[in-house]
Amino acid sequence: MSSVDYTKEYSVVEGSPRLSEIEDIIIRPLNVKPDKKFYMAISVTLTMLLIGVISLGVSFYYGTGMWGNNNPVGWGFPIVNFVFWVGIGHAGTLISAILFLFRQKWRNGIARFAEGMTIFAVMTAGIFPLIHVGRPWLAGYLFPYPNQHSLWVNFTSPLLWDVFAVSTYFTVSFIFWYVGLIPDFATMRDKTTNALKKVIYSVFSLGWRHSNRHWQNYEMVYLILAGFATPLVLSVHTIVSFDFAVSVLPGWHTTIFPPYFVAGAVFSGFAMVQNVLIFIRKIFDMEHIITLDTLEKMNKIMMLTGMLVGYAYAMEFFIAWYGGVEAEQFAFVNRAFGPYAWAYWIMVSCNVLSPQLFWFKKVRRTIPAMFAIAVFINVGMWFERFVITVTSLSRDFLPSSWGYYSPTLVDFGILIGSFGMFFTLLLLFTKTLPVVSIAEVKAVVDGAQPTHGDH
Amino acid sequence: MSERILYSYTGLFDTPDEIIGAASKTAEAGYTKFDVNTPYPVHGMDDAMKLPPSKLGYASLVFGLSGTIAAILLIVITTVVDYPNIIGGKPFFSLPAFIPIMFEITVLSASIATVVTMIIVFFKFPNNAHPMHDTDYMKAVSSSRYGVSIQADDKIFSEDQVKDFLNSIGAKDISPIYYDDEEINFKHNVLDLKFIGGLFLLAIIVSGTTYFALNKLMYMTPFNWMMEQDKAIVQSTSNFFEDGTNMRVPVEATIARNTKPYKFKNDPEGAAKFLVNPVPGNEKNLELGKKKFNIYCSPCHDNYGKGESRLRGQFPNPPSLHSQKLRDWSDGRIYHVIMEGQNVMPSYSSQINETERWAIINYVRALQRSLNAKESDLQ
Known part of the structure; x- marks a missing residue:
């Protein structure tokens, strides 16, 4: 595969497998008993989850004073992790909606999995604003309902926009995912021999009959949902960036934030999807469905978004100088050379320098290299959120109110727990639902579409 | 078939x-x-x-x-x-x-x-x-x-x-x-006992859970910790301090910001003898004194210090500031009156600060001179 002719359009599924072979491969993990490796993996993730649960229990029993959040830095790890996980979630919708609108066939093999990751990442992200309020059982106040205080929520606050954006994003992603699953449930229903599974699949397939009169509306609804999800995915991280940009804090109050955050979200989301897919295609023998070409295309998107993020870093500095606001200039010099310089340079080297290696075709097509770079990207993107959140808060206008933020063990416990939750859900997903869309992949196999016609 | x-x-x-x-x-x-x-x-x-x-x-x-x-x-x-x-x-x-x-x-x-x-x-x-x-x-x-x-x-x-x-x-x-x-x-039977029983059970579970969550759970530890906080509430008994009150008395000899203790309390003669006006009677200070006099003193003493109160009998009129007695008083004696009040006049020490008090005295001297000018003033 070292010589690839980019002028030719290759089939996105290698080796023209027969249709029944595709569904056999995709459904197999659901029918075989989990092996030893699966149990090892899930015991690790469950341990991580348990650490998170214990840390949360400690946080609620003793109060949020267990965290490192202090007076200037009220937004510590919880907000850093929230933005990080919401960002991870962005790749899924981008792959399933935006690439669908662009008619990128290679997305068909990875869309289902990426959508699943979106849902799990948004679920994980949702925990953090809830725990950050300190009393998550009172979160109902976030929604506008007629209550005994006769008070309404503040509709002009970016924090409330966030509530609506994230909950809408989760709901729409979930619907998108389920709509994609309906024909697959029907296929599994007709294939399974297990009576219990048959009942479950029948219920979730809603009685799908693969009828073309249904496919016609189904494709229309898919198009409409993709049309809605595309502005939605852009709006979610835009609104997350408003949480920062609408304030007056130096380093936050910049107009570049929405596009910068969206690019960063896609960047980290693709890195996470690529990391996990590398394992999935190997473990489940799907190397001809999730091909090296697909991974290479994802690497190219990472390189592009990485350069967008790098441009944003540079432009922030330029505008701080060009804008002539002293507090702003100080904030950026402080970022690069102040007490958090270590975090800043980790961020720059991971996010800006490491994806530049993708210029080399050899690196783009070598699994260990691309895996390592994607890991660096995720580390870098986590530090980006840390740098943005913490440096601006720790040193704002008044030197008398400066401080230094250092996270506690409980903070790290919750961060580990969030990874535990995300990967536990992913592992369970691989064993309960088809990780690749059966119907969508069948549609892009060689010879699956009629040869005549004007398409 | x-x-x-x-x-x-x-x-x-x-x-x-x-x-x-x-x-x-x-x-x-x-x-x-x-x-x-x-x-x-x-x-x-x-x-x-x-x-x-x-x-x-x-x-x-x-x-x-x-x-x-x-x-x-x-x-x-x-x-x-x-x-x-x-x-x-x-x-x-x-x-x-x-x-x-x-x-x-x-x-x-x-x-x-x-x-x-x-x-x-x-x-x-x-x-x-x-x-x-x-x-x-x-x-x-x-x-x-x-x-x-x-x-x-x-x-x-x-x-x-x-x-x-x-x-x-x-x-x-x-x-x-x-x-x-x-x-x-196949016919659906809505009145089937099992179906109705199931609905009934569901209703009990949902309403029971809701009742428990809203009326009981929220009053249990740690959910009630917003109501029970280890902090001192004023006007309530303290379990922490020996004297049983939550409000603390300042340390002895504590003084409020921008105040000086007044040495000549109940000692007008001492004030008259030892207090010296540190504020020079220049134009700026006379303007300040005029402004403060008009605000704080003129309601009773009137704008010229004659004692023609604007309060129309609701409060006794003070004597004129132009009497021989007052003209003979030292600045320190007048300062004592502003600090402690006299007869029905209350203390103005909290409304007027030290500089303003002396500036007002300078202005009062100017008023006195305006009605009882010396020969030398004409020159």
């Missing part, structure tokens, strides 16, 4: 090209109630079957616009009409800040409603009782083959003709699909 009701006749094909051809031939033969079943959407099939374009977009439009209108009504009713708050000095109706939530609600309502409309109205789902389910035909089309099904309730349907027709277009595995007797004869 012959008693079973026929639903449709089906035939299977192996390639997408064949099924496209078969679909267009079926449509051309005049059948309207027929269907094509494929494991994935085949391009060009809608034209071959002569299907009108999907009308689902209208549902999206209607529900999306309803969402937008509902969102703006919600926001306007809550933040403009019911409980207007000034936020950031913006008008109550500040549309730009409403747009994000209007957008989100539009997308949310349109997405949910479009999918629900498709499933329930367009597909009549969920429907697991359809005769096609669990047939070999269904199993084939759900995996790797392509099928045509011509329904028995079509106007020009006749069993033999359809069989011949399917043969003529090259279909394999031609087979009839019958309604399932059990499914047709």
Whole structure:
């Protein structure tokens, strides 16, 4: 595969497998008993989850004073992790909606999995604003309902926009995912021999009959949902960036934030999807469905978004100088050379320098290299959120109110727990639902579409 | 077997090209109630079957616009009409800040409603009782083959003709699909005891859980910790301090900010003897003294110090500041009166600071001189 002719359009599924072979491969993990490796993996993730649960229990029993959040830095790890996980979630919708609108066939093999990751990442992200309020059982106040205080929520606050954006994003992603699953449930229903599974699949397939009169509306609804999800995915991280940009804090109050955050979200989301897919295609023998070409295309998107993020870093500095606001200039010099310089340079080297290696075709097509770079990207993107959140808060206008933020063990416990939750859900997903869309992949196999016609 | 009701006749094909051809031939033969079943959407099939374009977009439009209108009504009713708050000095109706939530609600309502409309109205789902389910035909089309099904309730349907027709277009595995007797004869019984019992149980569980969560759980540890905090509440008994009060007395000899202890309390003679006016009587200080005199002193002493009170008898008039006695008083003696008051005049020490007191005294001296000028002033 070292010589690839980019002028030719290759089939996105290698080796023209027969249709029944595709569904056999995709459904197999659901029918075989989990092996030893699966149990090892899930015991690790469950341990991580348990650490998170214990840390949360400690946080609620003793109060949020267990965290490192202090007076200037009220937004510590919880907000850093929230933005990080919401960002991870962005790749899924981008792959399933935006690439669908662009008619990128290679997305068909990875869309289902990426959508699943979106849902799990948004679920994980949702925990953090809830725990950050300190009393998550009172979160109902976030929604506008007629209550005994006769008070309404503040509709002009970016924090409330966030509530609506994230909950809408989760709901729409979930619907998108389920709509994609309906024909697959029907296929599994007709294939399974297990009576219990048959009942479950029948219920979730809603009685799908693969009828073309249904496919016609189904494709229309898919198009409409993709049309809605595309502005939605852009709006979610835009609104997350408003949480920062609408304030007056130096380093936050910049107009570049929405596009910068969206690019960063896609960047980290693709890195996470690529990391996990590398394992999935190997473990489940799907190397001809999730091909090296697909991974290479994802690497190219990472390189592009990485350069967008790098441009944003540079432009922030330029505008701080060009804008002539002293507090702003100080904030950026402080970022690069102040007490958090270590975090800043980790961020720059991971996010800006490491994806530049993708210029080399050899690196783009070598699994260990691309895996390592994607890991660096995720580390870098986590530090980006840390740098943005913490440096601006720790040193704002008044030197008398400066401080230094250092996270506690409980903070790290919750961060580990969030990874535990995300990967536990992913592992369970691989064993309960088809990780690749059966119907969508069948549609892009060689010879699956009629040869005549004007398409 | 012959008693079973026929639903449709089906035939299977192996390639997408064949099924496209078969679909267009079926449509051309005049059948309207027929269907094509494929494991994935085949391009060009809608034209071959002569299907009108999907009308689902209208549902999206209607529900999306309803969402937008509902969102703006919600926001306007809550933040403009019911409980207007000034936020950031913006008008109550500040549309730009409403747009994000209007957008989100539009997308949310349109997405949910479009999918629900498709499933329930367009597909009549969920429907697991359809005769096609669990047939070999269904199993084939759900995996790797392509099928045509011509329904028995079509106007020009006749069993033999359809069989011949399917043969003529090259279909394999031609087979009839019958309604399932059990499914047709199944009757729902809403009054079934089990069903009603289940509903009843569900109602008890839901209401019980809600009651527990709202009325009991929220008053348990640690959920009640917002109400029980280890802090001192003023005017309540303290378990921490020995004297049992939460309010603390300042350390002895503590003084308030910007104050100096007054040495000559109850000692006018001492004040008259030892206090010296440190504020020079220049123009700036006289202006200050005039301003403060007019604010604090003139209501009773009047603007010229003659004691013609503006309070019209509601408070006794003070004596004139122009008497010989006052003209002979030292500055320190007058200062003592401002600090401690005299007769019915209260202390002004908290209203007027030290510099202002001396400035007022300078101004009073100027007033006195204005009515009792010395010979030397004329020069």
